[in-house]
Amino acid sequence: MKMENVEPNGVTFFYLIHGCCKERLVDKGRQLHSHVIKNGWLESNIFLANVLVDFYSAFGILVDADKAFECIPPQDVISWNSMVSIYAANDLLHEAVRLFEEMRLWDKHPSAMSFVALLNLSSRGKELLFGKQIHNFVIKVGIDYGSVLIQSALIDMYGKNDDVQSSIDVFQCSHERSLECCNSMMTSLLHLGFLQDVFELFSWMVCENIVFDEVSLSSTIKALSLYSSPSLDNCCLLHCCAIKSGFDSDSMVLCSLIDAYSRSGQIRFSQQIFEALPSPNIFGFTSIINAYAQKGMGYECLAVFEEMIQRGLKPDKVTFLCILLGCNHSGLVEEGKMIFDSMRTIHDVYPDRRHYSCMVDLLGRAGLVNEAEELLMHASSEGDSVMWSSLLRSCRIHQNEHVGRRAAKRLMDLEPEDPSFWLQASNFYSEIGEFETAIYIREVAVARKMSRDIGYSLIRVHEFH
DNA sequence: GTAGGGTTAG
Structure with a gap:
């Protein structure tokens, strides 16, 4: 115009x-x-x-x-804060701190936002000590200590650094009735696995007439999903809550509902929610793919993936991981291989350890043990114990002695202190009839477990070759 | 007449 x-x-x-x-x-x-x-x-x-x-x-x-x-x-304090936040968002801790120091040298007085930016930095970088220093500094300077912004950033910082008690302490001294602090507290509790407390906090908000928002609601639904098997009643209850409060068109809320319903065993409700999404984004698609994957509905995963591509959405690492899991749970070997290859060649998404691990499992279960080993070696020269353990399990099932020996050896080399992997190796040797080796490994594993439990070594452990 | 901002998914 x-x-x-x-x-x-x-x-x-x-x-x-x-x-x-x-x-x-x-x-x-x-x-x-x-x-x-x-x-x-x-x-x-x-x-x-x-x-x-x-x-x-x-x-x-x-x-x-x-x-x-x-x-x-x-530059004014806003320019400085913006730059500190930008460095923080890009995980450039040293640059952010340098800039903050520079700001003080220039005698620019930090505002509440400056501290929020630094607290976020310590949340992201898992820098508890740094976060505590900022906390003390805020108290010392006395600037806006009571502000909701700083309080919620502190609650989040302690939560992200696994210090739940400090997180709760700040919450209890804060504007408890503020939505910001409640949400930060809920996400901290969720992150740390205190699921029951998430529900209690949500109920408390409702009782106290604190108006919740889509973040509070999706955190509560997420807590429900993380229960080993959420009941359908509870899923419906929170779904009704979403409808009543008008958050039933929020993408985050709906994605958590897709997850919760599928975990409660009602995948058709997940489907209904997905189909009603006005314009599903990558999170919506991945949620339903994940739901299908967990239920072993591999073909449905592939069909939804196809639809996603046709709509021009770009799948990412998480999407691919879910599809590969779906293929794995349904034994779709050729499809899984095709998807895995297409990641790099068509979609420009580079597989990481999790994708390789899933493929090693998929190939191994299908009896393609040599191919699985080749891929594992390709993933990294070392491989990791989860992949070798999965390969060894496949070798046991498909009786591949040759690869199995290598897998057992690698597993024990990688995990000398973990008896469960040694017992797995021992079982493999019994399976192929090498009972002496099996007994020897078992004894070493038991001895190591005992010495670990007791705290000092009772038995001289010989290296196994 | 003009601003930065807490929590935030699969």
Whole structure:
């Protein structure tokens, strides 16, 4: 749209660049940037400069965000905070800390947001000590200690660093009634596996008339899913809750419901939810593929995957892992091989350990033990104990003595301290009739387990060759 | 007349 008789200025461009950020228009934003430079607005308008930093960071173009930041003549606290957040989001801990230090040298006073950015950094980087230092620093400086933002960032930081008690302590001293703190507490509890507490917190919110949102609800549904077998009643209860509160069109809520229903054994409800999704995204597709995979419905996984491709969605590592699991649980060997090969060749997704592990299992179960071993060696020169253990199991089932010996040896080399792998190796040797070796390995395993349990070595353990 | 921001899936 062209504006007539109105001369656009810095403020106009501020809104335009903001819009490009929201609408994901990277090229347009770049054009606007050069326009801003030509007009010499950057030096006189800190708002404009700051929105450019955010624009580049929203697209992950760190280099240009950095350049835009350097162009701002006197950066203000917002510019600094944006850069610290960007470094934090890109896991550049040292750069973020360096910038924070620099900011203090320049005598720019950190705001609550500065601390939130640093706390997020320690959450992401699992830096508990650093997080505690920031916590103490916040108390010392006394800036906005009571703010909901800082409280919820602290609850999250302790939760992500597995320190549940500190997380609860902060929550109990915080604005307990704030949605932000409740949600952070719920995600921490969920992350740490305190599922019952997630339900209790949710009930408490309802009783206290704290209006929950889609994050609280999806966390609660997720907690339900993680129960070994959620009851259908509870799934329906939370589903009704979603409908009543108007969150039944939220993608996150619906994905957790797909998961919860399938785990409760009611895959048809998962199907219904998926089919009713107005425009399923990659999460929706992967949720239903995962549900089918867990139920051993391999062909359904493949059909949904096909539909996903036809809609132009790009599958990622998680999607492929779910499809391969589906093929594995249904014994679809050729299909699994085809999908696995297509990851790299067609979809430009590189398989990691989990995909290789799934394929080793798939091939091994099908009796293609040599092929499985070849793939395992290809995954990494070492392989890992899970893959070797799965291969050894396949060798036992399909009586492949040759590969089995190698797998047993590798497994014991990789896990000298884990008796369960040694017992598996021992069972393999009994299976192929080498009872002496089987007994020897079992004795070593038992001795090691005992010495580990007792705390010191009772029996001199000889290396097995 | 213009801003940054907590939790967030498969």
